[in-house]
Amino acid sequence: MAMEAKEIEDMIIKALPDAQVTITDMAGDGDHYMARVVSKEFIGKSRVSQHQLVYKALKGKMGGVLHALSLQTETPK
Amino acid sequence: MSEAQNFIENAVKTNDVVLFMKGTKDFPQCGFSGLATQILNYLNIDYTDVNVLENEEVREGIKAYSDWPTIPQVYIKGEFIGGADILRDMFETGEIRSVLDAKGIAYSVAEQ
Numbered sequence: 001m002a003m004e005a006k007e008i009e010d011m012i013i014k015a016l017p018d019a020q021v022t023i024t025d026m027a028g029d030g031d032h033y034m035a036r037v038v039s040k041e042f043i044g045k046s047r048v049s050q051h052q053l054v055y056k057a058l059k060g061k062m063g064g065v066l067h068a069l070s071l072q073t074e075t076p077k
Numbered sequence: 078m079s080e081a082q083n084f085i086e087n088a089v090k091t092n093d094v095v096l097f098m099k100g101t102k103d104f105p106q107c108g109f110s111g112l113a114t115q116i117l118n119y120l121n122i123d124y125t126d127v128n129v130l131e132n133e134e135v136r137e138g139i140k141a142y143s144d145w146p147t148i149p150q151v152y153i154k155g156e157f158i159g160g161a162d163i164l165r166d167m168f169e170t171g172e173i174r175s176v177l178d179a180k181g182i183a184y185s186v187a188e189q
Contacts, residue, residue, distance in 0.1 A: 047163045048145070055146050063146035068109065070162050 003066050008035060008058065015057030016041050026070070036072040043075045081134035085142050089152045093182055094124035097139045098149040102126040109161035113149040116168045120184040122177070154180045 005023040012021050012035070019039040026032040035054070042050040050073035055062045062069060078086070088095050094117070100106030102114045102124070117124050129136035129148055140146055143157040151158045153176065158164065167173040177184050 047166065048157060048159050051159070051163065052144060060146070063140065072162070072166075 003061065004030065005033060008033060008066070008069070011059065011061075012037060012054060012057045016053065026068075031066075032068045032070075033066075034070040034072065036074070038074045038076055040076055042073050047073065079134065079138070081132065081138040082142070084132075084135060085138050088125065088127055089142075090155050092125040092152075093154055093180075094122055095127060095152045096124055096149055097127045097129055097135070097152075099128070099130050101128050106130065107148070109147070110149045112161045113151060113164050116164055116173075117151075120168075120173070120177070120186060122182060122184050153177070153182060156180075 005025060009021045009023055013019055016037070016039045018041070019037050021038075022036040024034040024036075026034050037054055039053075041053060045053070051071050054071055054073065058066065058069075088097075096102070096110075096113055096117060098105060098107075098110035098113060100110055102118065105111035105114050114126070127135065129139065136148065139148070139150055143150055145157065145160065147160050149161055151160075151164055158176065159167070164173070167176065174184070
């Protein structure tokens with residue numbers, strides 16, 4: 001059972017309220033998404049830590065029901 | 078410490094570059110793992126591949142070890158660098174080369 005793009009977006013925003021989230025369904029199968037997340041929470045953090053923040057927002061869905069989520073994290077310009 | 082954790086600790090600490098992946102460097106069995114091997118192969122890096130599909134305990138243990146939920150995972154001189162996305166971003170921005178230089182890892186890029 002895959003996840004809906006909206007569900008992913010909502011979970012990320014719940015944990016990172018200021019985040020701008022853009023989700024692209026890469027394969028049209030609801031199982032391979034690219035998420036671009038822009039948040040000031042990422043400022044001063046390594047890429048690994050930035051991605052870990054997003055994975056924590058997804059509360060263990062990552063790697064489980066959500067097989068493939070490519071992440072692009074950025075700090076606000 | 079469990080056998081899997083010992084194995085992980087040893088693999089990470091005794092190899093300069095190690096890639097925990099699905100499949101092997103010659104036969105990756107997942108797109109993301111394949112991407113990681115392509116990048117490391119392109120840079121002619123000498124790395125050790127660990128096929129997590131052969132050991133479920135290692136497959137789950139490595140995720141706890143780095144607090145990272147997916148495979149592949151790249152380690153350089155014992156430090157977790159990232160998964161396929163981060164490795165691709167670092168490759169595209171050239172950041173991977175400064176990390177390799179800083180850690181004294183040999184690499185080369187075939188001239189086109």
